[in-house]
Amino acid sequence: MTGSPALHAPLVEALADDALIYAQRLGEWISRAPQIEEDMALGNIALDLLGRARSLYTLLGSLDGTGRCEDDYAYWRDEREFRHVHLPEIERGDFADEMTRLLLLSSLDVERYAALASCDDVALAGIAAKGSAESRYHRDHARLWVLRLGAGTRESHARMTAALVRVAPYVDELFTDTAAEQAGVDAGFGVLPSSLREPVLGFVSAILTEATLDDVPDAGWHSRGGRDGIHSEALGYLIAEMQHLTRSHPGATW
Amino acid sequence: MSTDGWPLWEVFVRAKRGLSHSHVGSLHAPDAELALHNARDLYTRRQEGVSIWVVPAASITASSPEEKDSFFDPAADKVYRHPTFYDVPEDVEYL
Structure with a gap:
């Protein structure tokens, strides 16, 4: 095997946290989407991401030497221990905001999981192959909506434009390499986020153009530090909701 | 978003190759x-x-419920339309 378990662990943790936190955010749409059909669509995507996070946490427990299970990672870590980027954690906006965020995150997932599907870690490669296929569907869902909202009515176009302004500050962080990722690639394992910038944003730009929208605008500031456990206020509320049941009733089953 | 204008679609799913599409909802x-x-x-x-x-x-x-008699009842006594005079071989599924 190229690399080592200790080398893989932070990469797997980052992927798992990205998936879990976005699953939790997307789950908020159930009963709030414009149509019951869309409730189901976003719920399905959230469940795909949750399933992916569960597999990754299980793998992580064997990689980082702690033997923790999926629930330990999801329910018994505090804010500073989560290693996802900021984009999935920011508060749910309107439907245009969500489709924009989904387009970006799913496009990133398609590329990075496709790259990992051929890695030497068989377990991770299996999760990645499944993840890449799932994310192609998620991306297609976002694409269909961005095209319709962008080229739809004056109102939907304006909301898409506002959504692009809202997500813009969080885009750079998606493609910022961490020391762990650099160390992994130096050892022949994993993929550098910076190398995915062009394919991901190229895909997104093509969709935006087709949707008669301008590209993601330049932002006056950029989020950073998510991979080091630095998060925004929004995460506190998100994990409080996600964790309170387990923490109030440890070991409860139903 | 107003969804009043979204039209209704009927969905047909084919469960496996060889079967026909069936209405599911x-x-x-x-x-x-x-x-x-x-x-x-x-x-x-x-x-x-x-x-x-x-x-x-x-x-x-769609056929109308009121036309049920004229549409379907005449077939009831035409036994020669049914392939009941053949033995169906074993192991032939979906015939």
Whole structure:
């Protein structure tokens, strides 16, 4: 095997946290989407991401030497221990905001999981192959909506434009390499986020153009530090909701 | 977003190769492409199908319940229309 378990662990943790936190955010749409059909669509995507996070946490427990299970990672870590980027954690906006965020995150997932599907870690490669296929569907869902909202009515176009302004500050962080990722690639394992910038944003730009929208605008500031456990206020509320049941009733089953 | 204007679509799913598409239900969607996406999410979550058709409900011309007698009853006593005089070989599924 190229690399080592200790080398893989932070990469797997980052992927798992990205998936879990976005699953939790997307789950908020159930009963709030414009149509019951869309409730189901976003719920399905959230469940795909949750399933992916569960597999990754299980793998992580064997990689980082702690033997923790999926629930330990999801329910018994505090804010500073989560290693996802900021984009999935920011508060749910309107439907245009969500489709924009989904387009970006799913496009990133398609590329990075496709790259990992051929890695030497068989377990991770299996999760990645499944993840890449799932994310192609998620991306297609976002694409269909961005095209319709962008080229739809004056109102939907304006909301898409506002959504692009809202997500813009969080885009750079998606493609910022961490020391762990650099160390992994130096050892022949994993993929550098910076190398995915062009394919991901190229895909997104093509969709935006087709949707008669301008590209993601330049932002006056950029989020950073998510991979080091630095998060925004929004995460506190998100994990409080996600964790309170387990923490109030440890070991409860139903 | 107003969804009042979203038309109704009828969904047909083929469970496996060799079988025909069967009606499984209906849904709302603004256009055919999204109707297909919604159908995938609503009706094939548990690997129920290998192929999906969506058809605008408005495009389906249906027989009316009032015409039931004239449409269907005349076939009742025409036994020669049914292949009941053949033995079906064993192991022939879906005949």
